[in-house]
Amino acid sequence: MRVAAIVPAYNNERTIAETVAVLLSDPRIESVLVVDDASTDGTSAEARAAGAQVLRLQNNSGKGTALERGLGDMDGTDVVLMVDGDTGKSALGAIELIGPVIDGYQDMVIGILPSAGGRGGFGTVKRIAAVLIRLSAGFRAQAPLSGQRAMTKKLLDACRPFARGFGVDSALTADAVRAGFRVAEMPVDMTHDHRGRSVAGFRHRAIQGIHLLRAFLPRLRRGRTRYS
Ligand SMILES: Nc1nc2c(ncn2[C@@H]2O[C@H](COP(=O)(O)OP(=O)(O)OP(=O)(O)O)[C@@H](O)[C@H]2O)c(=O)[nH]1
Ligand SMILES: [Mg+2]
Numbered sequence: 001m002r003v004a005a006i007v008p009a010y011n012n013e014r015t016i017a018e019t020v021a022v023l024l025s026d027p028r029i030e031s032v033l034v035v036d037d038a039s040t041d042g043t044s045a046e047a048r049a050a051g052a053q054v055l056r057l058q059n060n061s062g063k064g065t066a067l068e069r070g071l072g073d074m075d076g077t078d079v080v081l082m083v084d085g086d087t088g089k090s091a092l093g094a095i096e097l098i099g100p101v102i103d104g105y106q107d108m109v110i111g112i113l114p115s116a117g118g119r120g121g122f123g124t125v126k127r128i129a130a131v132l133i134r135l136s137a138g139f140r141a142q143a144p145l146s147g148q149r150a151m152t153k154k155l156l157d158a159c160r161p162f163a164r165g166f167g168v169d170s171a172l173t174a175d176a177v178r179a180g181f182r183v184a185e186m187p188v189d190m191t192h193d194h195r196g197r198s199v200a201g202f203r204h205r206a207i208q209g210i211h212l213l214r215a216f217l218p219r220l221r222r223g224r225t226r227y228s
Contacts, residue, residue: 001078001079001102002030002076002078003028003029003030003077003078003079003080003081003098003102004029004030004031004032004033004074004077004079004080004081005023005029005031005032005033005080005081005082005083006032006033006035006067006070006071006074006080006081006082006083007019007020007023007032007033007034007035007052007082007083007084007085008035008037008063008066008067008070008082008084008085008147009034009035009036009037009039009043009047009084009085009086010036010037010038010039010043010060010063010085011039011040011041011043012039012041012043012085012086012193013039013041013042013043013045013046014088014193015085015086015087015088015193016034016043016046016047016050016052016085017046017047017049017050018050018088018089018091019083019084019085019086019087019088019091020032020034020047020050020051020052021050021051022088022089022091022092022095023081023083023091023094023095024050024051024052025092026095028095028098028102029081029095029098031052031053032051032052032053033052033053033054033055033070033073033074034047034052034053034054034055034085035054035055035057035066035067035069035070036054036055036056036057037060037061037062037063037066038056038057038058038059038060038061043085044056053073055069055070055073057069062165062166062211063147063165063166063168063169064162064163064164064165064166064167064168064171064211064215065162065164065165067082067162067168068160068161068162071153071156071157071160074153077153078152078153079098079101079102079150079151079152079153080151080152080153080156081094081095081097081098081149081150082147082148082149082150082151083147083148084147084192086192086193087148087190087191087192088191088192090189090190090191090192093111093148093188093189093190094111094148094150094188094190096186096188097109097110097111097148097149097150097186097188098150100150100184100186101150101151101152105182106182106183106184107151107152107154107155107176107181107182107183108149108150108151108152108155108172108173108176108181108182108183108184109149109150109151109183109184109185109186110141110143110146110148110149110173110183110184110185110186111143111149111185111187111188111190112142112143112146112185112186113146113148113188113190113191113192114187114189114190114191116194116196119194119196122197124205124209125145125205125208125209125212126144126145128209128212129141129144129145129170129212130142130144132144132170132174132212132216132220133173133174133177135216135220136174136178136216136220136222137173137174137175137177137178138177139173139174139177139183141170141173141185142185143185144169144170145166145169145170145208146169146185147169148188148190149169149172151176151181155176155179155181156172158175158176158179158181159171159172159175159176159179163211163214163215164211164214164215165207165211165214166208166211166212167211167212167214167215167216168215170212170215170216171215171216171219174216174219175219
């Protein structure tokens with residue numbers, strides 16, 4: 001089993017080196033690919049210095065497209081661990097997700113992060129994402145927006161092309177369930193940077209909501225499958 005991690009990153013210079021180092025500290029993880037989506041800070045340099053392979057995109061194209069581009073460079077990998085670039089040292093918690101996939105019990109395991117409480121938003125976008133996944137795939141997701149997940153490369157290839165932007169994570173859950181893969185969720189002890197209830201936070205969640213609707217309109221039109 002060849003295991004590799006992919007880390008989408010946009011302006012994560014503060015946290016990316018720790019994220020990469022922690023992932024590389026596990027002997028099962030052969031490599032870490034950071035996809036730097038045209039960051040304007042030192043994300044690429046920090047990631048490289050920490051031992052990651054870096055794919056730097058010339059134009060900011062969004063999380064879904066960036067992951068798609070990165071996976072194009074991951075032939076020969078059996079299990080992929082996706083971890084957000086703003087998780088820092090806590091990325092250690094994500095490594096637990098690979099066990100059930102390597103052992104063949106699950107095709108995808110999604111990390112449920114502890115509640116952000118007052119540091120996060122109001123959970124509206126999360127609730128919308130959960131409803132969209134349930135309506136399109138019949139799966140009750142506890143962590144519908146989580147970017148921390150381990151899965152087989154086979155599952156990922158079956159779910160391509162990915163939804164664009166911030167729709168990618170939720171759509172991946174729905175598409176994997178609909179395609180008949182075994183999908184589970186598992187609590188992980190992780191944290192990430194939060195914009196919280198700031199103007200930037202509300203703006204981010206509005207964009208996230210738009211990306212979700214854009215991703216799920218065609219998925220809802222296709223209707224439920226026998227897997228739901
Ligand atoms: N490729 C790509 N990745 C992005 C972009 N924006 C954010 N990301 C990455 O996606 C992950 C999650 O992004 P965040 O901006 O933290 O989103 P979030 O966690 O929903 O929002 P907060 O709760 O405010 O942190 C991180 O790894 C980011 O580096 C982008 O424009 N392109
Ligand atoms: Mg974040």
